[in-house]
Amino acid sequence: MDIKNNVTTVLILGFQNLHNYKFLLFCLLLLAFCVSLCGNALIIILVSYSKNLKSPMYTFLSQLSLCDLLLSIDSIPSTLHVVLKEGATVSLAGCIIQFIFFVISEGSECLLLTVMSYDRYLAICNPLHYASIMGDGLCYKLSIMAWTPSFMYSLVLSVSISGLNFCGPNIIDHFFCDLSPILDLSCSDVSFVQMETKLLTVPAVVFPFLVIVISYVYIAKAILKMSSLSGRQKAFFTCSSHLTAVCLYYGTVMVAYIFPASLHSLTMNKILTMIYAVVTPSLNPIIYSLRNKDIWKAITNIANKPKWH
Incomplete structure (x- = not known):
């Protein structure tokens, strides 16, 4: 990654007004990280090895868990370091790489939630033909369609950001290397990158959200x-469970990236980022497994499986 700049390191300030609560926040973030790692890894393992979870719905769920796992690993450890040290330095290249992996996981999550809504639409609105339509072929194609665009988005943004000049300042008033804080470090004209980002949100966020809304209109009518x-x-x-995850995720992402930044403060932006980058990956395993009898049955089967000594 060839970045023309006079800045080699970036100071991430984190939460400067929470000195008295940093250990509480650290413990909550650590808990969220552990829940995300254990919960999402458990779902991936259960779907991989349990015979009663061999269906497209659970295949997509395991991929969603993979997205959440990647997002948690990308964002939470660095945030823990920032909170504990009340600020931390990171290389500029490392900061941009963190954002690129963030784009991959977030973009894939948007599209996987859309694929899951289409799967639910077929299952409820066309149950007699569901098995013939949602076969292995279509399932794999939808999975590829969910992952490939996010890599393309990350490639486009990485090329655009790499063409910027970074000559100071080198301070990010955030806990995470998000796009706006990175662009604030640049002394180049970033209007093209900002416009590019707005255009990319249409196929990455707006269009998938509309597909989900239309799917649930038909689902509601069928119910x-x-x-x-x-x-x-x-x-x-x-x-x-899927609708709850969609509302939580899309609600915060759309406010953060689609609405003008002037409509929400820096503190609000940090809160929104905390929700979709930290809270959502931790809650998704709980949301999808809390009332899911198949997942609980798979857990019971593995727990009761005889152990050979």
Whole structure:
């Protein structure tokens, strides 16, 4: 990565007004990191080895867990260091690399949530043909479609950011190497990168969100037409976890990246970033497994599996 600059290191300030609460915040972040690592890794292992989880829904769920795992590893350890030291230095190249991996995991998560909503649409609105439509071929194609664009987005942004000059200042008033703080370090004209980012949010965030909304409109209509109360409840519980994850994730991401920065303060931006970069990867395993009988059954089967000595 060839970066033309006079700045080699960046000072990340973190949370400067929370001196008295840094150990509490550190413990909460550490807890979130442990929950994310254990919860998402558990889902990936369960889907890989449990026969009752061999379906497209759980295949996409395991990939979503992989995204959350990558996001947590990319963002939380550095945040823990920043909070504990009340600021930390990192190389400029390292800061940009952290953001690039962030783009990959966040972009893939957006598209995987969209794929999961389409999968739920087929299962509820077209149940008789679901198995024939959502076969292994389509499942793999949708997975590729969810991951490939995020790598393309990261490549485009890395090339654009690498073309900027960084000549100071070298201070980021954030706990994370996000796009806006990185652009604030540049003494070049960043309007092109900002415009490029806005354009990329259309296929990465806006279009997927519209697909999810349309899918759930049809899902809601299909659920209301069901004559069986048990059928309605089953369909509702099947979709409620995914809908909760979508609202939490897209709500914060759209406010942070689509709405003008002037509408929310620096503190609000830190809170929004904390939600989708730290909280969401920790909550997703809980949201998807709390009422999921299949996952609990898989956990029970593994726990009761006889051990050979």
